[in-house]
Amino acid sequence: MDAVADVGSCNTQLRFKNGTPRVEEVGIDTWRLARYLDDDQDLRRAVRLIDGRTFQKVEGHAVGVLPGYRMLWLEGHPAVEGLATPRTLQQAEERVLNGLLDLGLPTGRDGGLRRFDSTATLRFDHGAEGLAFMRGVAAVDLPRSKKAVYEGVHGEPQTVYILGPGRSRRVLGRLYDKGVESGTAPRGELIRLESQTRVGKEVAEYMTASAMTKHSGLAGSHFRNRFSPVAESVDGVHAATAPVLADRVAELVREGELTAAKGARLVGYLVCGDRLDLARTTQWRWRRELRAHGLVLVDPMKDQVDVDLGQPLEAALAAWEEQ
Numbered sequence: 001m002d003a004v005a006d007v008g009s010c011n012t013q014l015r016f017k018n019g020t021p022r023v024e025e026v027g028i029d030t031w032r033l034a035r036y037l038d039d040d041q042d043l044r045r046a047v048r049l050i051d052g053r054t055f056q057k058v059e060g061h062a063v064g065v066l067p068g069y070r071m072l073w074l075e076g077h078p079a080v081e082g083l084a085t086p087r088t089l090q091q092a093e094e095r096v097l098n099g100l101l102d103l104g105l106p107t108g109r110d111g112g113l114r115r116f117d118s119t120a121t122l123r124f125d126h127g128a129e130g131l132a133f134m135r136g137v138a139a140v141d142l143p144r145s146k147k148a149v150y151e152g153v154h155g156e157p158q159t160v161y162i163l164g165p166g167r168s169r170r171v172l173g174r175l176y177d178k179g180v181e182s183g184t185a186p187r188g189e190l191i192r193l194e195s196q197t198r199v200g201k202e203v204a205e206y207m208t209a210s211a212m213t214k215h216s217g218l219a220g221s222h223f224r225n226r227f228s229p230v231a232e233s234v235d236g237v238h239a240a241t242a243p244v245l246a247d248r249v250a251e252l253v254r255e256g257e258l259t260a261a262k263g264a265r266l267v268g269y270l271v272c273g274d275r276l277d278l279a280r281t282t283q284w285r286w287r288r289e290l291r292a293h294g295l296v297l298v299d300p301m302k303d304q305v306d307v308d309l310g311q312p313l314e315a316a317l318a319a320w321e322e323q
Helices: 002-009 040-050 086-102 127-139 180-183 211-212 217-232 242-252 260-275 280-292 312-322
Strands: 024-036 055-058 061-066 071-076 109-123 146-151 157-163 170-178 190-198 237-243 295-299 307-308
Touching: 024 086, 024 312, 040 061, 055 086, 055 109, 061 086, 061 307, 071 086, 086 211, 086 217, 109 211, 109 217, 109 312, 127 146, 127 157, 127 170, 127 190, 127 237, 127 307, 146 242, 170 180, 170 217, 180 190, 190 217, 190 312, 211 217, 237 242, 242 260, 242 295, 242 307, 260 280, 280 295, 307 312
Parallel strands: 237 295
Antiparallel strands: 024 071, 024 109, 055 061, 061 071, 109 190, 146 157, 157 170, 170 190, 237 307
16 A cells, blocks of 8 residues: 555645636527518518528528528527627617618517527636546536537547437537637637527427516526536546546545555556557546546646536536526
8 A cells, every 4th residue: 555655745736626717708609589470471571582591691690581481590699799698688689680670671570599508608727727627527427418529639629519318419518618719718728618408489489588588597597407417427526637646546545445456556557558558448447447436537648737527517507696
């Protein structure tokens, strides 16, 4: 046991942990409005003016018409800049409808919101922390869903999609590097959590912009429904680099949670596993053992990165509670 315990003398602190990120903004990013054209003349006019195209001319919204459903749809961002708070959605809708009238298009009957993305943007002090957070969430099993990870040219995670269960490819939510996507921050510093809600016709007629403005907690409830299970799944899990995890393994041995022999094997994997030509199944087995103790390896070479995966999610959930 002494040999494993001596790992604590490496260049990391036994209890090293990075800080909690700041919630920079919360609100609605993208939405899709439906308007039903009950009047035949309005429908013909919309079909003639749109002529099978979609275009970005109505307050930054793409517009299209589905003649078979007698529906006009508009998709874009309710806020001119940044995210729209729920209390501003009715005002945003009025701006878009006035834009339709200016182009000679009918506004029709309110069909509600067919899509809205409830989001929260987190700012990490260091890019390595944000990347560790995304890698950590990608490594944890989530209830009733699966994940797909898209990486950048340097192997860093850029988007973690949360997909429906089984063979479903339906996107339920995602975490992505907003700083890279918008060109406003270095890799990993600005991470956005997004709950993507799609609504059927029957429900959408009650999920209107005016209803969401009046009951501002509706948007937040969808964000919570998506990310509260994620927060529960990562509770107590740390995503960290190899030296930090080696310290934690030594601590688990001292506490009697691991035998000295198993701790030595785990530390051996952490210290030199990336230098060995290990089979993928072997790597998966060692990483599964680490996850069983609430540990996720994010980078074997760098030191002093340790992110408590639950803290960023709890901060985002708390910010939506205040809306």
